[in-house]
Amino acid sequence: MFYRETGQFKQSYAADQAVFPILQDRIGLAIILLVAFVVVPLFGNEFLLASVMVPFLILSLGAIGINILVGYTGLLSLGSAAFMGVGAYSAYKLSTIFPGVNILVWILCSGFFAAGVGVLFGLPSLRIKGFYLAVATLAAQFFLQWCFVRISWLYNDNPSGAIEVPARTLFGIAITGPSATPVTRYLVVLAIVVVMTLLASNIVHGRIGRTWMAVRDMDIAAQLMGIRLLPAKLLAFAVSSFYCGVSGALMVFLWLGAAEPSAFDIKLSFLLLFMVIIGGLGSMIGSFFGAALIHILPIVIRMLPEALGLPIAAATVEHLTYLIVGGLIIFFLIVEPHGLARLWQIAKQKLRVWPFPY
Amino acid sequence: MLYNIFIDPFVQMAQMPDLLVQTLWEGLVSGVLYALIALGFVLIFKASGVFNFAQGIMVVFSALTLVGFYEKFSAYGFSGHTAAFVALILTAGVMFVLAMLIERVVLRPLVNQPDIILFMATFGITYMLIGFGEMVFGGDPKQMIASELFLPSGSVDVEMLGGMVSFQKIDIAAAVIASVMIAGLALFFQKTRIGRALRAVADSHKAALSVGISLNQIWVIVWFAAGLVALVTGIMWGARSDVSFALEIVALKALPVLVLGGLTSVPGAIVGGLIIGIGEKLGEFYWGPLLGGGIESWFAYAIALLFLLYRPQGLFGDKIIERI
Numbered sequence: 001m002f003y004r005e006t007g008q009f010k011q012s013y014a015a016d017q018a019v020f021p022i023l024q025d026r027i028g029l030a031i032i033l034l035v036a037f038v039v040v041p042l043f044g045n046e047f048l049l050a051s052v053m054v055p056f057l058i059l060s061l062g063a064i065g066i067n068i069l070v071g072y073t074g075l076l077s078l079g080s081a082a083f084m085g086v087g088a089y090s091a092y093k094l095s096t097i098f099p100g101v102n103i104l105v106w107i108l109c110s111g112f113f114a115a116g117v118g119v120l121f122g123l124p125s126l127r128i129k130g131f132y133l134a135v136a137t138l139a140a141q142f143f144l145q146w147c148f149v150r151i152s153w154l155y156n157d158n159p160s161g162a163i164e165v166p167a168r169t170l171f172g173i174a175i176t177g178p179s180a181t182p183v184t185r186y187l188v189v190l191a192i193v194v195v196m197t198l199l200a201s202n203i204v205h206g207r208i209g210r211t212w213m214a215v216r217d218m219d220i221a222a223q224l225m226g227i228r229l230l231p232a233k234l235l236a237f238a239v240s241s242f243y244c245g246v247s248g249a250l251m252v253f254l255w256l257g258a259a260e261p262s263a264f265d266i267k268l269s270f271l272l273l274f275m276v277i278i279g280g281l282g283s284m285i286g287s288f289f290g291a292a293l294i295h296i297l298p299i300v301i302r303m304l305p306e307a308l309g310l311p312i313a314a315a316t317v318e319h320l321t322y323l324i325v326g327g328l329i330i331f332f333l334i335v336e337p338h339g340l341a342r343l344w345q346i347a348k349q350k351l352r353v354w355p356f357p358y
Numbered sequence: 359m360l361y362n363i364f365i366d367p368f369v370q371m372a373q374m375p376d377l378l379v380q381t382l383w384e385g386l387v388s389g390v391l392y393a394l395i396a397l398g399f400v401l402i403f404k405a406s407g408v409f410n411f412a413q414g415i416m417v418v419f420s421a422l423t424l425v426g427f428y429e430k431f432s433a434y435g436f437s438g439h440t441a442a443f444v445a446l447i448l449t450a451g452v453m454f455v456l457a458m459l460i461e462r463v464v465l466r467p468l469v470n471q472p473d474i475i476l477f478m479a480t481f482g483i484t485y486m487l488i489g490f491g492e493m494v495f496g497g498d499p500k501q502m503i504a505s506e507l508f509l510p511s512g513s514v515d516v517e518m519l520g521g522m523v524s525f526q527k528i529d530i531a532a533a534v535i536a537s538v539m540i541a542g543l544a545l546f547f548q549k550t551r552i553g554r555a556l557r558a559v560a561d562s563h564k565a566a567l568s569v570g571i572s573l574n575q576i577w578v579i580v581w582f583a584a585g586l587v588a589l590v591t592g593i594m595w596g597a598r599s600d601v602s603f604a605l606e607i608v609a610l611k612a613l614p615v616l617v618l619g620g621l622t623s624v625p626g627a628i629v630g631g632l633i634i635g636i637g638e639k640l641g642e643f644y645w646g647p648l649l650g651g652g653i654e655s656w657f658a659y660a661i662a663l664l665f666l667l668y669r670p671q672g673l674f675g676d677k678i679i680e681r682i
Contacts, residue, residue, distance in 0.1 A: 277478045
């Protein structure tokens with residue numbers, strides 16, 4: 001009744017090819033953006049902004065990067081956390097070498113460094129496929145992590161071995177460092193994530209995205225149709241690593257404030273892969289769903305016993321979290337192997353025909 | 359620089375052959391243990407096409423269960439060799455129940471799904487086992503009941519090549535037990551009825567179904583076999599160090615072994631394990647100092663990557679034939 005495209009005629013090719021062809025979708029998106037940009041900063045408390053929303057957005061950005069590689073191009077990669085690390089370390093190096101330049105420039109620039117490293121480690125993907133490729137990308141994960149520990153130039157010979165974010169301002173307002181308020185950090189992250197999501201959505205809906213999907217569905221057939229595999233696969237690695245790199249830089253600069261090499265260990269790679277698969281392979285909105293589920297669920301589980309007044313030890317809660325998250329992963333895979341994005345589609349379809357389900 | 363990379367290590371090897379033998383031996387032993395974990399992976403991958411990430415945590419879980427049972431027994435004054443072996447049998451029982459549960463709850467509803475979904479499901483299993491294991495046994499490292507299981511300790515020093523080479527007795531035992539187990543598995547696969555059924559399922563699920571082999575039953579058996587391999591691996595690793603969740607990281611070491619040998623090949627797992635084990639130790643010992651040490655964490659992957667570039671399906675893996 002409310003969600004029906006009847007009567008919305010497309011009178012130009014541009015209208016036909018729009019990313020959001022249905023009016024209700026555009027309204028919904030506008031409402032979501034309004035809530036995100038205005039309502040959340042106005043009414044959210046510090047915990048919600050700093051510990052829930054900022055990490056959620058940053059992880060979503062990383063998940064989009066992995067979705068481009070795994071979901072759209074079909075190349076299984078387990079090295080994504082290392083590419084995030086490359087982004088974080090290059091942003092740190094750049095901003096300490098050239099402190100005068102706007103920090104946002106360096107955060108976006110760090111993506112190019114990650115992209116370069118990603119292309120380098122993506123080269124084997126031309127010969128190696130499937131799980132073999134996944135293990136090959138683990139080489140990137142462990143090698144880069146080793147570099148973060150051993151090459152002291154990367155962390156400016158800091159005796160603690162960690163990188164600490166310098167305080168930087170944007171238009172006179174502190175956005176990184178200890179003096180930055182959660183609200184400003186949240187707004188900066190949100191703006192970057194929204195712009196980059198739109199960009200990614202445009203890439204995957206265009207010619208490049210169709211090339212990737214052809215490679216995913218069957219690379220030999222794609223090759224026969226005239227798609228050159230080398231540029232297609234390497235571009236997927238580059239774009240994916242770019243997104244991971246920016247997300248890693250954001251993670252250190254606007255979320256954690258300081259990071260050790262272990263922040264980018266293999267667990268983060270797996271966590272991001274979870275998000276993509278639970279959210280839905282090959283779906284932008286799925287990346288957000290997955291990040292929300294994987295990041296927010298453990299927070300909720302940890303807070304529940306306290307909220308209900310149950311006397312459970314902190315360690316037990318931690319173990320229960322593992323148990324429940326593991327169980328939920330299996331549960332969601334069994335209920336809907338195509339991810340939460342598919343559930344969302346089904347719900348939309350139901351809504352379209354509601355209240356007459358035929 | 360080039361001299362340091364290409365000549366100096368070999369000069370060192372020639373000058374001190376006893377150190378070389380010692381390094382080779384250490385590589386061999388860790389290679390055998392990697393091979394054992396990889397073997398668990400291969401068993402499951404062959405029979406059900408599932409890339410079982412949970413193998414590493416199954417190693418930890420089985421070892422913890424064994425120690426946990428033994429501790430419970432000794433709390434009631436029942437200890438010594440008998441108690442240890444009763445605990446061993448009970449642990450095998452637990453692994454069987456685990457195999458049944460995994461088959462019933464996870465694999466059966468997910469039949470015919472893409473590989474990556476099943477791979478993710480084994481992640482779910484990993485998380486659940488970590489949570490459950492830590493909840494029941496606690497997160498502290500435990501001592502493996504090595505002497506109660508008649509596993510030797512101490513070392514044998516042999517004088518050879520102008521120096522002393524020391525062999526840990528537990529390492530020798532590990533190598534022997536691993537060889538016996540691999541031989542036993544090979545016999546089981548070649549000579550028994552169930553083994554034939556397993557090989558049939560590995561060849562083709564549909565053909566196996568059509569001649570009346572129950573896939574569900576086979577999966578339980580295979581996961582149980584992988585659980586037993588995990589138990590033996592857990593005992594061996596546990597006896598060398600402590601039993602703790604840190605062992606989980608060892609499972610990641612088994613992955614390059616696996617792709618090096620080929621995901622579907624039992625001999626591949628063993629040969630791959632030895633190559634990785636020896637290559638890793640030699641690399642760390644002779645080339646590691648050039649790069650600042652600690653290269654063990656990624657060197658195995660680099661070796662595997664080089665082999666894969668040459669043979670994308672691993673050394674012994676089935677050739678990947680793609681048709682349109």
